Amino acid sequence: MHKRIVTHVAGLLSLLMILVVGPACGKSESPSPQASNPPGRWTRIKEEGRYSFRGQVAEDQDLSGIACISDRFGLIGADESRDVQVIEISRKDKTLRVRDTVSLAPSGDEIDIEAIAAEGDSYYIIGSHGISKKQGEVQSNRCSLFRLGVDPATGRPTRPLSLERTSLSDILRADPVLGEYFAKPLQLRGVNIEGLAARNGRLFVGLRGPNLDGNAFVLEVGANDVFGGKSQPSYTLHRLQMGPGLGVREIVAVRSGFLLIAGNSASEPSEKYTQSVDYAQDREFLMVAWDGAGAEVHKIGPIPDVVGKAEAMLVLEEAQDHVTVLVLFDGPRQGRPTIYRLY
Known part of the structure; x- marks a missing residue:
C-alpha cells in the first residue's frame, strides 16, 4: 500500500490553501479595521452566545457531528x-430546527457516529473505527x-436515498504506524476516529488516538477512491506536532x-481498563489551526466555558481577520450549541 508521512511544510500548498473557498455554510466578510492576525494565526477566542434546537433531537446528550450543505440546511448525528x-x-x-431523520443502518449495534462533513452534493458520516472504551x-x-x-x-x-457505505479498517489495520494500535482501547493508545473534513474530493480523517511521541494524526484519502471499491487506495498519513496526550476531536x-x-487522546479508565496511558482529567479542549500540509500546528487557545466534551464544530462565517464557529458538546441536553469567534 502506498503511503507517505508528511513531516515538513509545503509552502506552495499552504499558499494555495488560503485561496480556496471556505465551506458551504461559512459566509465571507470584509476584514474589520482592527484586523491584526492573518487567517489561521488567530490568538483569541470569545464566546458570542448560543443557538437552540427546535424539534425532537435524537440522543440529544450525545451529539457528536454537525455539517451543513448550504446556508440553510445541515445534518447532525450522535x-x-x-x-x-x-436540520x-x-x-x-x-435556531437549529429538526426537519427529517435518516437511518444509516436498519439494525444492529450503534454506528458510534463521530463526525460529519459536507462537500458538493454529499454528506460524509464516519464511525469511530475503534472498540468500545468500557x-x-x-x-x-x-x-x-x-x-x-x-x-x-x-x-x-x-x-429515494442515495447511501453508500464503506470502511477504513483495511487502511488502518495495514498501516505501519497505526496498525499495531488498531482494535486496541483508547486507554492503551487505540485507534479511534473523531473528526472528518472534506475538501476538493478528499477526506481528512482526524484521529483521537493514538498520540505517539506527542504527535496526533490525520489521514487524508480520496473520497472516490474509498467509495469506488479500490482494494488499496493511496493515502497520506499526516503527523501533527500536537503535544503529549492530545488527539484530534474535530476537524x-x-x-x-x-x-x-x-x-x-486517551479515555478515562474503565472497570476493564483500570489504567489509561496519557489521560489527564483536567486536560482542556483547545482550538488549533493547521495548514493541511505540514507537521506544525498553531494552538489558538483553550475553548472557554466548556460543559461536557467539545465534540462537533460548524463554521458559521469567515473573514480576513476572524472566523466564527458553532460548537456542540457531548453531555449537556441538546448539545449546548455555543458560538465562538476566533480572532
Whole structure:
C-alpha cells in the first residue's frame, strides 16, 4: 500500500490553501479595521452566545457531528445512534430546527457516529473505527464510512436515498504506524476516529488516538477512491506536532487550511481498563489551526466555558481577520450549541 508521512511544510500548498473557498455554510466578510492576525494565526477566542434546537433531537446528550450543505440546511448525528437528522438553520433566530431523520443502518449495534462533513452534493458520516472504551467490544457497525447524496434543489437527502457505505479498517489495520494500535482501547493508545473534513474530493480523517511521541494524526484519502471499491487506495498519513496526550476531536475546513478541536487522546479508565496511558482529567479542549500540509500546528487557545466534551464544530462565517464557529458538546441536553469567534 502506498503511503507517505508528511513531516515538513509545503509552502506552495499552504499558499494555495488560503485561496480556496471556505465551506458551504461559512459566509465571507470584509476584514474589520482592527484586523491584526492573518487567517489561521488567530490568538483569541470569545464566546458570542448560543443557538437552540427546535424539534425532537435524537440522543440529544450525545451529539457528536454537525455539517451543513448550504446556508440553510445541515445534518447532525450522535454517537449512540444509527440515525442522522436534517436540520434547518436560521441565523436570524439562532435556531437549529429538526426537519427529517435518516437511518444509516436498519439494525444492529450503534454506528458510534463521530463526525460529519459536507462537500458538493454529499454528506460524509464516519464511525469511530475503534472498540468500545468500557468493555473493549468489537462492533462492525463502528467501522463504517457513509456517503449520503443530497438534492441540490432542496438541500435535503435525495428520495429515494442515495447511501453508500464503506470502511477504513483495511487502511488502518495495514498501516505501519497505526496498525499495531488498531482494535486496541483508547486507554492503551487505540485507534479511534473523531473528526472528518472534506475538501476538493478528499477526506481528512482526524484521529483521537493514538498520540505517539506527542504527535496526533490525520489521514487524508480520496473520497472516490474509498467509495469506488479500490482494494488499496493511496493515502497520506499526516503527523501533527500536537503535544503529549492530545488527539484530534474535530476537524473542519477553512480557507487557511483546517481548524481542529484537540483534547484527550486517551479515555478515562474503565472497570476493564483500570489504567489509561496519557489521560489527564483536567486536560482542556483547545482550538488549533493547521495548514493541511505540514507537521506544525498553531494552538489558538483553550475553548472557554466548556460543559461536557467539545465534540462537533460548524463554521458559521469567515473573514480576513476572524472566523466564527458553532460548537456542540457531548453531555449537556441538546448539545449546548455555543458560538465562538476566533480572532
